[in-house]
Amino acid sequence: MTTVNNTSTTDVLASFRHQQEAAGSKSELGKNEFMELMIAQLKNQNPLEPQENGDFIAQLAQFSSLEEMQKLSQNVDNVVGEFRSTQALQASAMVGRTVLAPANFGMLDDSGEITGVVNVPASTGGLKLSIQNESGELLRRIDLGASEAGQKAFRWDGQDADGNVLPPGRYVVVAEASYPEGNEQLDTLVSSNVDSVSLGKGGNITLNLAGMGSIALADVQQIN
Incomplete structure (x- = not known):
């Protein structure tokens, strides 16, 4: 069977x-x-x-x-x-060029200046920029005047309020806008030189900025 x-x-x-x-x-x-x-x-x-x-x-x-x-x-x-x-x-082609990246500080180097932009959410009659050292001491206040909503460019020539040229190093940048309800601190983008590029796990690309550390390529707002 x-x-x-x-x-x-x-x-x-x-x-x-x-x-x-x-x-x-x-x-x-x-x-x-x-x-x-x-x-x-x-x-x-x-x-x-x-x-x-x-x-x-x-x-x-x-x-x-x-x-x-x-x-x-x-x-x-x-x-x-x-x-x-x-x-x-x-x-890799960005090495040696400058980019705009979100930051509240910048590196004063041999160029003798720090540049960037302020993100202004709404029109303001008074936009001011404060430059401080890393201890929080106020060194210079720059009046940027009235500004429409958008991005307002700024430039600091590396001098304090008395016209003295300050040494190279890291300086804090604080932007404030005047509104009817009071002053508001705004976000800033600071220009920095790209020293090198790193390729991490998963293909993530980071830019190593001079004196400012590493940021993701996606965080770069503008290539100069």
Whole structure:
């Protein structure tokens, strides 16, 4: 008498997952594992109750979709890799140039000045810029006058209120606008030189600015 092996696809799948977990590998099915399961199912089906053609075609369609998704995923990874390489190449061309980046301080270097812009959220009749040392001591106050909403450029010539030329170093920049409800401190963007570019994990690109540390490429507001 002939004995029929009634092992089901569920049993085969459970066995496969058990082996994968025991081996400490991934438990997701790839196209090879999917095909092995289909073959195992065909080998072990009951000849008296064979699989319906429609079910078999549906499984083939699933296999085809899986293979296409894997190809698509690989293509996307390739495109992302090329995009990151292009970004890194473009970022490297920024070395030696100056950029505008969000900061409330700037480096006074051999150029003898600190430049940048103030983000003005609403029109103001009085916009002022204060220059302080790192201890918070007020060195100079610059009246930028009235300003419309938008960005207002500023320039500090490196001198204190008495006209003395200050030494190179880091200086704090504080912008304030006068409004009917009171004074409001505003955000500033300061110009700085790009010393080098770093490519981190995941393709993240950071710019290393002179005396100002590192910032993400996405935070750069303007390239001069």
